[in-house]
Amino acid sequence: MRVSVSAxxxxxxxxEIKPRTASEAIFVPLEDTVATVQRLLAEAMSxxxxxx
Numbered sequence: 001m002r003v004s005v006s007a008x009x010x011x012x013x014x015x016e017i018k019p020r021t022a023s024e025a026i027f028v029p030l031e032d033t034v035a036t037v038q039r040l041l042a043e044a045m046s047x048x049x050x051x052x
C-alpha cells in the first residue's frame with residue numbers, strides 16, 4: 001500500500017492511498033487517512049487469511 005502526501009494533496013487537505021491491488025488511487029481527507037489505511041489493511045488481511 002502506498003500512502004502519499006505531496007504539496008498538491010496537502011494543499012487540498014488530502015492524502016493519496018493506493019493499495020497494490022487497486023488500479024486507481026483514492027484521495028481521502030487528511031483526518032481520515034489513518035482510519036482508511038487501517039480499514040484497507042484489515043480488509044486485505046481478511047482476504048489473505050480467508051476470513052472474507
